[in-house]
Amino acid sequence: MLVALLIIAAMTALRIIYASALELRTDEAYYWTWSKEAALSFLDHPPGIAWLIRFGTAIFGDTTLGVRFGGIVAMLVTQLLLADIVRRLTHDVRAIVAVVLMPEAALYYGLLMAKVAPDVAAIPFAVAVIWSLVRLAQSGDGRWWLAAGLFAGLAMLSKFTVVMFAPAVAAFLLVPDWRWRWLRSPYPYLAVLIALATFSPVLIWNVQHDWASFRFQGVRATTNYGISLRTFGDYIGLQLGLVGFVMLPVVLSALAMTAWRGYRRREPLAILLSTAVLVPFLYFLVKSLTLRVGDTWPMFMWPVGFVAAVVNLVTLSRENPSARMIRSGLFWMKTAIVSGIAFVVIVFLYYVVAPWNLLGKIDPIGGEAGYEQVAARAQAALDETGATWIATTDYRTYAMMRWLFRGRVPVIELNERGRFQDFRDPGMDRIKDHAGIYVGREPDNRSSLWASIPAKREPLGGVARSWRGVVTDTYVIEKLSGWTPELSPPKDSPLFWWRVLAFFPLSPLAGRGLGWS
Numbered sequence: 001m002l003v004a005l006l007i008i009a010a011m012t013a014l015r016i017i018y019a020s021a022l023e024l025r026t027d028e029a030y031y032w033t034w035s036k037e038a039a040l041s042f043l044d045h046p047p048g049i050a051w052l053i054r055f056g057t058a059i060f061g062d063t064t065l066g067v068r069f070g071g072i073v074a075m076l077v078t079q080l081l082l083a084d085i086v087r088r089l090t091h092d093v094r095a096i097v098a099v100v101l102m103p104e105a106a107l108y109y110g111l112l113m114a115k116v117a118p119d120v121a122a123i124p125f126a127v128a129v130i131w132s133l134v135r136l137a138q139s140g141d142g143r144w145w146l147a148a149g150l151f152a153g154l155a156m157l158s159k160f161t162v163v164m165f166a167p168a169v170a171a172f173l174l175v176p177d178w179r180w181r182w183l184r185s186p187y188p189y190l191a192v193l194i195a196l197a198t199f200s201p202v203l204i205w206n207v208q209h210d211w212a213s214f215r216f217q218g219v220r221a222t223t224n225y226g227i228s229l230r231t232f233g234d235y236i237g238l239q240l241g242l243v244g245f246v247m248l249p250v251v252l253s254a255l256a257m258t259a260w261r262g263y264r265r266r267e268p269l270a271i272l273l274s275t276a277v278l279v280p281f282l283y284f285l286v287k288s289l290t291l292r293v294g295d296t297w298p299m300f301m302w303p304v305g306f307v308a309a310v311v312n313l314v315t316l317s318r319e320n321p322s323a324r325m326i327r328s329g330l331f332w333m334k335t336a337i338v339s340g341i342a343f344v345v346i347v348f349l350y351y352v353v354a355p356w357n358l359l360g361k362i363d364p365i366g367g368e369a370g371y372e373q374v375a376a377r378a379q380a381a382l383d384e385t386g387a388t389w390i391a392t393t394d395y396r397t398y399a400m401m402r403w404l405f406r407g408r409v410p411v412i413e414l415n416e417r418g419r420f421q422d423f424r425d426p427g428m429d430r431i432k433d434h435a436g437i438y439v440g441r442e443p444d445n446r447s448s449l450w451a452s453i454p455a456k457r458e459p460l461g462g463v464a465r466s467w468r469g470v471v472t473d474t475y476v477i478e479k480l481s482g483w484t485p486e487l488s489p490p491k492d493s494p495l496f497w498w499r500v501l502a503f504f505p506l507s508p509l510a511g512r513g514l515g516w517s
Contacts, residue, residue, distance in 0.1 A: 004097040007341070008079065011104045012072065014348050015114040019068035021352050025368045026396035028116050029403040032057075032067050039422035041205035043213050043498060048121040048158030062406060068114050070121065075113040077124040078303055079103060081131045085307050088134055089269065090314040098313075098333060102306040105340025108242040108299055111348055119299040122158035125151045126300040129165060130276060130307070133172060137268045142187035149191030153198025155300070160217055162300050164283065168275035176268040209421055210491075216498065220291065227289050235288035238295050243302055244343070247336040251302070252281075254309035261315070273308040277301045295364075309333070357468035366467035368396075374439060374475050375404040377463035381437045381477045382409065385460070388434040389427070391480055393444050395419055401439060414485050415449055418498045423487075431484060438478040445476045452494050455483035 024032065034042055034050035035057065041047050056069030079100045086092075086099045103109035113120055128151035136144035148169070155162040173182055182188055196203070206213055240248050255274050262270025280301045284293045313329045350358075357366050378390055378401065389410040392398040398413040405411060410427030413420070438445070438457070450457075458479040465473045489495040 001093060001097060004101055007101060007104060011110055011341070011344070012076065014345070015072050015075065015111060016065065018111060018348055018352060019072060019114040020063075020065040022064065022365065023369055023372070024064055024067060024400075024403060025115065025365070026399055028067060030395055030399035031116060031118075032062075033399055033402050037423050039205070040201040041213060043216055043419045043421065045118040045159065045213070046157045046202045048154070049116060049118040052121040053116060068116050071113045071116050074120055074124045075103065075109060078109075078127050081124065081127045082303055082307055085131050085134050086310055088138060089311050092314050095310045095314050098337065099306050099310045101337050101341070102247065102309070103303060105337045105344065106243045106247055106302065107344055107347060108302060110341065110344035112242070117296050118159045119296040122155045122162050122300050123303065125155035125158065126162050126165065127303050129155060129169075130272065130304055133169070133272055134269060142182070142185050145187035145191040146194055149194035150198060152191075153195040156195065156199045157202065159300060161280070161297055164280035164301070165276050167279045168272050171275045172268050172272040175263065175271055176266045178268070205422075212418065212421070231290070231292045232288045235284060235293045238293070239298065242295065244336055244340040246332065247340050250332050250336045251305040251309045254312040255305055258308045258312050273304055273311065277305040277308065355468065357470045360470055361472050363467070366470065367472050369467040370465035370472065371400040371404060374463055374465055375401060377477055378437055378439050381460050381479070385435060385437065385479050387437045387479060389431045389436040391436050391438045391485065393440050393447065393449060397439055397441060397475075412485055412487075414453060415495045416498045417487065417489055417496045418491075420487070426487075428487070433484065435479055435481040438476075438480050440476055442474050442476055445478065449494060453483065455480040
């Protein structure tokens with residue numbers, strides 16, 4: 001146990017160094033801008049990630065560590081919950097050690113929990129749902145349904161995909177022999193009400209904004225571009241890389257055995273653990289045939305898979321199977337943990353210490369680095385022209401300019417205003433009747449969008465964004481004058497529409513019969 005604690009302490013230190021040393025990625029900066037707003041919710045996601053960032057920046061200020069600190073805490077809370085679940089299910093110290101080290105051995109968690117995303121905010125609450133239901137199964141106390149409902153609502157306040165735990169909870173309720181006891185009890189129904197009440201900020205915001213975030217995210221669930229082996233391969237490759245080339249097969253095989261045992265014997269917790277992972281895994285697997293599955297989407301489910309893998313190994317050892325099977329299981333579990341931690345450390349050293357760019361433009365970190373160069377050129381343009389504000393036409397550049405200028409200069413995205421509903425005044429007193437600087441990635445400066453922007457444009461040059469000697473993007477700098485941007489354009493305006501995540505633009509009024517744009 002002492003060795004495990006030392007490993008966790010060392011890996012936590014690596015995450016803190018990583019969080020402090022690397023500049024924010026664009027989505028992280030975007031979520032940081034949310035933390036400065038008082039909106040109930042947001043177009044892209046629920047508000048949980050904004051609250052998590054606000055927690056970290058309240059302690060460490062608007063620094064990279066401050067923005068990412070909540071993820072570091074979320075990792076430790078998740079490990080505590082995993083440890084207590086396994087303690088209750090196995091009473092085996094070795095099993096507890098294994099389950100707290102498995103996240104450290106998966107790149108998803110061992111390093112990338114220091115990269116803030118809505119999934120990071122959702123993970124501890126999602127695991128807490130399972131923890132509550134374990135307490136319910138062991139104690140028979142229906143009040144644990146209420147705790148599960150609260151944690152489910154909090155998880156949904158961070159990421160919509162956590163709803164994929166619902167089939168597991170339903171199977172946990174309905175398949176075992178206790179079904180009639182709980183169906184006649186008020187506790188499961190009260191749990192649903194508590195979850196909805198906790199989730200109500202998102203519901204209220206969506207009622208006020210024409211169900212915008214549900215329609216925005218719903219495109220992913222309904223879009224079908226035909227079979228693509230490339231996106232299927234991307235999904236499998238990402239899971240192998242981010243969970244572990246050894247860890248993923250270990251966990252999936254354990255889940256299959258757990259599901260077989262659970263449904264054959266109607267064991268509530270085996271049903272819960274296996275279904276909570278296998279249903280979303282298989283859904284994403286099928287979806288990956290027609291759409292690229294994001295790298296963070298499955299993050300909420302794998303910690304439950306770690307529990308299932310450890311509990312399955314202990315269960316097999318107690319059911320007296322062949323010694324060969326136990327030895328094989330222990331070998332692959334140890335191999336997964338040791339090789340996974342080594343891989344996480346190598347990735348850490350590559351990004352924090354090494355000077356090379358081995359992946360070129362496709363590097364996931366390097367591809368979003370170098371915005372300081374763009375901000376420096378924008379500052380020079382502000383000084384040269386006397387302009388007082390910065391304009392962009394994509395949310396990534398908007399977020400990075402807002403992050404790097406830290407309120408010294410108003411920053412506004414001219415289009416996609418549907419993303420910024422209920423945002424505070426960015427400083428219109430410094431924008432109205434003043435010249436601005438446009439910062440845009442080529443070829444956005446030639447977009448048809450400019451037909452709706454009657455500003456006078458004066459080219460001021462360009463700037464390249466690079467990381468470790470590799471140029472990833474080029475940006476144009478222009479002076480804008482003779483026009484004041486509109487914060488709340490009409491909802492049928494191209495300046496209001498947002499680019500949706502299935503790679504084509506959807507008019508926000510599609511639900512009212514205006515269709516695709």
